[in-house]
Amino acid sequence: MVQRVSTGSPFEATFGYSRAVRHQDTVYVSGTTGYDYATMTMPDDVGVQAANALATIDKALKEAGSSLQDTVRVVYYIGDRNDVNAVVAAVGPVFRDIRPAASMLIVQMIEAGMKVEIEVTARIGAANS
Numbered sequence: 001m002v003q004r005v006s007t008g009s010p011f012e013a014t015f016g017y018s019r020a021v022r023h024q025d026t027v028y029v030s031g032t033t034g035y036d037y038a039t040m041t042m043p044d045d046v047g048v049q050a051a052n053a054l055a056t057i058d059k060a061l062k063e064a065g066s067s068l069q070d071t072v073r074v075v076y077y078i079g080d081r082n083d084v085n086a087v088v089a090a091v092g093p094v095f096r097d098i099r100p101a102a103s104m105l106i107v108q109m110i111e112a113g114m115k116v117e118i119e120v121t122a123r124i125g126a127a128n129s
Contacts, residue, residue, distance in 0.1 A: 027061055028123070033055050036054040046078075067127070068098070070127050071095065071121070074121075076103070078115070078116050079109040
């Protein structure tokens with residue numbers, strides 16, 4: 001059985017995707033930007049965007065029966081190499097002890113205000129193994 005998780009993002013409906021998809025004990029979380037759904041705005045600060053993305057990801061993981069602590073893979077997409085240190089400062093404390101496999105790419109974002117996008121794969125129970 002597959003479980004699909006939606007955050008209600010307008011991007012999910014427009015592009016036709018789920019925020020996360022759970023299959024058995026694995027949860028795949030789509031690339032998530034730093035959009036602030038409480039204010040429906042994209043903050044200018046890349047560190048805040050990274051923190052917002054992780055909060056959205058964690059919420060989706062929890063709905064699928066997992067959490068950031070179960071992350072086994074993370075991919076960072078950053079729009080400007082000058083923002084790498086700010087992203088690392090935001091995500092490093094979160095993943096420092098989890099230590100998932102990781103990749104970081106410098107890319108062109110689909111909208112000018114987007115500075116970072118993060119996707120993760122989690123295995124339910126990985127935090128306890």
